[in-house]
Amino acid sequence: MKYSIITIGREHGSGGRGIAQMIADELQIPLYDRKLIQMIAENSGLAESYVAQSEMRRTSSFLYNLYFDSKNLPLDDQVFLAQANVIQEVAKKGPCVIVGRCADYILRNEPSVLNVFVYAPMEERIRRIAEEYGEKANDMQRYLQKIDRHRSSYYDRFTGEKWGEPHNYHLLLNSTVGLKTAAQQIITLATGKEQA
């Protein structure tokens, strides 16, 4: 494989997770998605529910690059450190697909990592979370915009970069091309195999 590790950032409701699953299935490599939460909880000693919500909390300042004893860091920074440890560990184990959690940034010095971002138009995201995920909100658009803001501020805070900004990725795909088509695009790029 040209790129053995694939990170997938995604807008909620874009189908990015489904695409990640298709890639992992076809390449027969592990998918780290919700499984990461459990691993980060174990690594940090914090509750799974706390870790799961960390992307949704607004916190005060960026401390990751400062020198602190990790036990004295605010809890969310401890989560991020544990997350960085876990993601670096799973990347060492071999080829895999990692969804979200700033994996592109955490693995930025690894040459064999392919960074992808999946997005979709708002109306398509609303349709998917309602019909496929069964999620409910009074105002679906505001609900999704809130999730975007949280993911964006989490990413910005810990990476100093902008979530979804093209230059942070190799490839960005609008999932309206089709989830299977998107998965095939990513597989082709990762494996370095051209189409027939």
Added chain:
Amino acid sequence: MKYSIITIGREHGSGGRGIAQMIADELQIPLYDRKLIQMIAENSGLAESYVAQSEMRRTSSFLYNLYFDSKNLPLDDQVFLAQANVIQEVAKKGPCVIVGRCADYILRNEPSVLNVFVYAPMEERIRRIAEEYGEKANDMQRYLQKIDRHRSSYYDRFTGEKWGEPHNYHLLLNSTVGLKTAAQQIITLATGKEQA
């Protein structure tokens, strides 16, 4: 072909034009790039040199959607109207690749159009314009940033959208994956053929 018309927006120095050429060659379809300048000049009756520079001029306001007699519009708006006419005409003729010139926006209501944006890291763009295009500037980075600002404000002015913003495209590619690889990715998506 799933998408018969391919529009390619690109950062200067990203290799986007080379990618467009590879696609046109492989699919044996026309490439509209610098040739558009001549066609727009003929359509508008304005000088080629004036048309060529229109993306680089800062102008005052967005008038395209207002009702004006086109002969009374400011010259840059006349250029844009001619550009829209020419691009709609070439799109009617059949499959083609169109580089820049807001073609994605001008053809936004055509279902068979694939919109792509090609970009690259600043250091790679500087290397390419110096080594391959033979362009010179005292400060290459400022020179490229200025071109970015002009293309961006031109696009924003006439489309009301943000140049290079993922949601305006189907696919965005970092050309560090390789120009040939990028061209193949776009061809695969346009033709709808999956790799073997």
